[in-house]
Amino acid sequence: MSGVSAAARPAIAHGMRLQWEPAQEAHVLLYPEGMVKLNGSAGAIMSRCDGVRTVADIVADLERTYGAADLTADVAAFVELALERRWLELRE
Amino acid sequence: MSVGSPPKMAPGVGPPLWLLLELTYRCPLHCVFCYNPTDFAAVGAELPASEWIRVLREARALGAVQLGLSGGEPLARDDLEPIVAEAHALGFYVNLITSGVGMTEERIGALKHAGLDHIQLSFQDSTRELNDFLSSTRTFELKAKVAELIRRYDYPMVLNVVLHRLNIDHVGEILAMAERMGAQYVELANTQYYGWAWLNRAHLLPSRAQLARAEEVTRAFRERLGAKMQIYFVVPDYFETRPKACMNGLGTVFLAIAPDGMALPCHAARMLPGLEFPNVREHDVRSIWYDSAAFNHFRGEAWMKEPCRSCPERQRDFGGCRCQAYLLTGDAANADPVCDLSPHHHLVTAAVAEAERGGAAGASALLFRDHRISIAVEPGRGAPSAR
Numbered sequence: 001m002s003g004v005s006a007a008a009r010p011a012i013a014h015g016m017r018l019q020w021e022p023a024q025e026a027h028v029l030l031y032p033e034g035m036v037k038l039n040g041s042a043g044a045i046m047s048r049c050d051g052v053r054t055v056a057d058i059v060a061d062l063e064r065t066y067g068a069a070d071l072t073a074d075v076a077a078f079v080e081l082a083l084e085r086r087w088l089e090l091r092e
Numbered sequence: 093m094s095v096g097s098p099p100k101m102a103p104g105v106g107p108p109l110w111l112l113l114e115l116t117y118r119c120p121l122h123c124v125f126c127y128n129p130t131d132f133a134a135v136g137a138e139l140p141a142s143e144w145i146r147v148l149r150e151a152r153a154l155g156a157v158q159l160g161l162s163g164g165e166p167l168a169r170d171d172l173e174p175i176v177a178e179a180h181a182l183g184f185y186v187n188l189i190t191s192g193v194g195m196t197e198e199r200i201g202a203l204k205h206a207g208l209d210h211i212q213l214s215f216q217d218s219t220r221e222l223n224d225f226l227s228s229t230r231t232f233e234l235k236a237k238v239a240e241l242i243r244r245y246d247y248p249m250v251l252n253v254v255l256h257r258l259n260i261d262h263v264g265e266i267l268a269m270a271e272r273m274g275a276q277y278v279e280l281a282n283t284q285y286y287g288w289a290w291l292n293r294a295h296l297l298p299s300r301a302q303l304a305r306a307e308e309v310t311r312a313f314r315e316r317l318g319a320k321m322q323i324y325f326v327v328p329d330y331f332e333t334r335p336k337a338c339m340n341g342l343g344t345v346f347l348a349i350a351p352d353g354m355a356l357p358c359h360a361a362r363m364l365p366g367l368e369f370p371n372v373r374e375h376d377v378r379s380i381w382y383d384s385a386a387f388n389h390f391r392g393e394a395w396m397k398e399p400c401r402s403c404p405e406r407q408r409d410f411g412g413c414r415c416q417a418y419l420l421t422g423d424a425a426n427a428d429p430v431c432d433l434s435p436h437h438h439l440v441t442a443a444v445a446e447a448e449r450g451g452a453a454g455a456s457a458l459l460f461r462d463h464r465i466s467i468a469v470e471p472g473r474g475a476p477s478a479r
Contacts, residue, residue: 015248015276017185017209023107023155030185032210032250032277035109035158086319 004055004076004083009091011051016087018046029087036087045078051091055079105391107155108347108381111184112359113144115172116164116351120193122228122460123216125254125289125296128164129362136352141171143372145178147349150377152182156347159184164351167194173202180207187212189252192238193231200241211242212279214252218265226258228460239273249275255306255328256283256296257447263306267313267323275321280310282328286360286415288461295458297447303331330440334405335412335428342390342414347381355380357387360415364424390414390424397425399433 004010012018017030020043027043029036038046044066048058059075062068082088117132129135139147148159159179166172167190179186187210188203200211213235216223220232242249251270255263263280270278282303283289283296298306310325317323329336339346342357349355353372356362362369367386370379381387389395393406400411411417412428420429421436429436 015210019157019183021155021157023157024109028157030158030209032212032248033158033160033187035185 004079006054006056006059006072006076008055008079009051009053010049010055010058010079010083010088011091012046012049013086013089020047041074042078042082045075046082046087049079049082049088105382106344108151108377109156109345110158110160110347111148111151111156112160112162112346112348113147113175114163114348114350114359115144115161115166115169115175118168119163119165119191119461120168120229121165121191121231122462123254123288124226124292124458124460125256125283126461127284127287127289127360128461129360130287130291132164135350138169138351139349139353139372141169141175143353144175147372147377148175148179148182148184151347152184154378154381157184158187160187160189162189165191165193167192167199173199173206176203176208177206180209185209190214190238191227191231192235193229195238195241197241200245204245204247208247210250211247212250212252213238213242214254215266215269216254217259218262218269222259222262228462236273243274248277249273250277250279251275252279252281254281254283255298256289257298257302258296260298260302260306264309264313267310267321271313271317271321277322277324279324279326280306281324281326284329286419288459290419291459293443294446294456297330297443298328299447300331300444303328329413329416329430330444332430333432335409335416335430337409338413338416338428341410343381343387344391347377355384355387357390358415364414364418366424395425397423397427399431399435400427403433 015031018027019030021028024037027038027047029038029046044062045058048061055075059072062071062075079088083090116138117128117135161172161175166188176186186208188208189212192213215235216226223232223235224230239249251273253266267278285293289296307325310323314323339358342361346357347355348359349372350362354362354369355372356369367389369386370384372380375384393401396406396411400406412430414424416430417426417428418424420439426436427434429440431437
């Protein structure tokens with residue numbers, strides 16, 4: 001398991017904005033003079049990072065929504081990467 | 093794991109994801125490296141806010157999402173706030189690109205309220221003397237105050253400093269200033285030679301040694317500060333042997349609207365001869381982007397000449413910059429002479445060699461961006477003579 005705790009509450013980082021763009025059929029992350037187009041799974045995770053839900057909540061929600069099992073490691077790995085890139089930050 | 097990528101053009105023509113509105117060519121500064129057209133004084137009346145708002149709606153409907161508001165100095169327009177408010181309501185990420193002149197606590201409060209996402213503040217140098225000399229104004233202290241306002245209003249601190257021969261040796265001091273101000277992003281943008289910078293090239297192009305020192309200083313700051321202060325160092329392309337993929341190819345993601353409503357695939361493209369750029373006063377954004385001859389002209393590869401036409405790298409750099417090709421060779425369809433495969437590459441190496449010999453010695457006077465000079469200079473290719 002990775003360094004991100006299941007009890008952590010990730011949120012979109014300060015100064016970043018996540019939104020769904022119909023023209024690109026994707027979630028995009030917007031920041032000063034830049035934009036990242038997220039793939040489907042990254043968008044699904046990021047759109048649940050509201051600073052309220054824990055990583056465990058997000059995993060449970062995704063498993064329910066997509067009828068999948070064992071997403072914990074994938075979600076944790078993505079959250080870690082997104083923290084490193086400062087797309088996400090953790091809320092206490 | 094591949095989770096994200098810069099937006100790429102779809103097969104065919106994608107939407108203009110990045111919209112730049114140059115709200116005005118008016119500017120209280122007189123920067124010697126300004127990329128505005130040298131004949132800006134001859135450009136017609138500015139669009140009223142109602143027209144800018146229509147452009148925002150039409151572009152957003154096509155999928156535009158990153159919005160730059162620049163100029164000139166966008167704060168010179170007293171109707172900036174309603175334009176920002178509409179852009180925000182439409183779902184744009186709104187960037188204000190400003191010298192800071194005209195920013196007050198009242199205005200930054202109103203802009204925040206209107207939904208402005210980000211302010212990029214430009215400095216000309218780390219010292220009051222050179223900042224004020226290069227912009228031909230007394231603005232250094234004012235800019236420092238604006239930086240403080242930006243922090244207080246909880247904006248990310250994004251500084252932009254245009255580098256050139258006259259200030260590149262101050263990169264260490266510039267970065268130290270940025271660190272003191274709590275900058276999160278610093279763009280050290282070496283001058284690109286268009287507009288006023290083109291006229292002043294002999295004064296502005298640095299030597300290789302200057303460039304190497306600046307890169308070394310930047311590397312040391314990056315190492316020490318890591319992600320706390322992200323530094324973008326934009327290399328002057330004259331020192332490269334392959335051209336930049338300018339605008340990711342004209343007409344693929346970027347749409348600029350000039351103060352008079354002229355729609356351009358690059359903010360410098362107004363000078364390109366033989367193209368009739370459409371105006372938003374007469375056409376809607378959709379037909380401009382997808383149907384106009386000017387926007388379709390440099391799409392794809394049909395316009396290319398040799399050596400680009402058969403070059404295996406043509407899909408990587410799209411032949412480089414059309415404006416640079418025009419300025420240096422007189423033909424916008426030529427390969428960007430930055431490329432060492434271009435038969436005109438010697439024009440670039442000659443300019444670099446001149447910079448090695450000491451640059452401005454014997455050159456014409458440094459020209460400050462100025463209304464009177466703008467009336468006097470002839471539009472088009474104008475100055476440099478390192479041929």
